[in-house]
Amino acid sequence: MTAPDLVLYDEEFQRIRESLQRLRHDANANVVFLVDKNGQQIAAVGDLQALDTTSLASLTAGNVAATDGLARLIGEKEFSILFHEGEKDNIHISIVAQRVILVVIFDERSSLGLVRLRVRRATSELDKIFEDITKKVEREKESLQAEFESPFAEITDEDIDRLFSE
């Protein structure tokens, strides 16, 4: 199959969260979150109570996918930044490490210029983290046969039946 599974370990997850927290603080944003291109949320920080982050993740990915399609139609590789301006809240969307989407939601307490500036710095941090993740996953894969025991190696039919038992 094409893209390898995205695997996230605790250590990198914490680094991602720290990076997002820092971005949220420095850009004066309400919410910062990271989604993979397939619409699955990786991490989110900020004022999340009133927000349906699962839907937001899926729609963001749909939005980026549609925009990628548009880009290709006119001969561009991608549009690396999308910006949606609302009356109160705005959404800034950018691509990180070619495979994940960084979303910043902010209001009048911040500005597009500040968000763009801070996103740029956060992007290089996140690029590095995702590079480390890829390396780690490859290492794990190599040692897979040797010792690493996947928690899913033992999945049974009964496990799956139980999921639908309600």
Added chain:
Amino acid sequence: MTFINYAAREINCKIVYYGPGLCGKTTNLQFVYDRTNPAAKGKLISLATETDRTLFFDFLPLDLGTVRGFKTRFHLYTVPGQVFYDASRKLILKGVDGVVFVADSQAARMEANVESIRNLDKNLKEQGYDIAVIPYVLQFNKRDLPTAVQTDEMYRELNIKGEPTFEATATTGVGVFDTLKAVARQVLLELKKR
């Protein structure tokens, strides 16, 4: 592409409902949504036209419970079935873990079913997947209609690799959960092989 989050102990899988226009993909999702405990589901999002035809996708996140200590979350998507939305269909197949093909049982739609399977095969290939390998389930929907074609004939026409096949009437929910369960089973068993 399954997303395994060891930090949050979660597995996220993406399942796509494919099929010709008006075959009942959205109705399948709607039934799953209606019958699922509110705590286990998110919002059902439908990007549809004013006449309720799917324009981009429907999306339903489902928490099924835990397997081996990992929370399993399934993201169900439908594609727009109408022929001219092919560009959108391709996008939605990105990162798919399992496909449900919803076939319309009406005699007049057999050709559309065949065409849609061919389209699925082509679009999967473009994303680097092989229909012969990917977790895949077939559903014969609208069994309640008087014009429904015999199932053995449909099976001969549409089944491509002996995939699990279910008769369904998505409007009343017959066969909807059996179909979902079958594809979820294949997706989870696929994780075992990695």
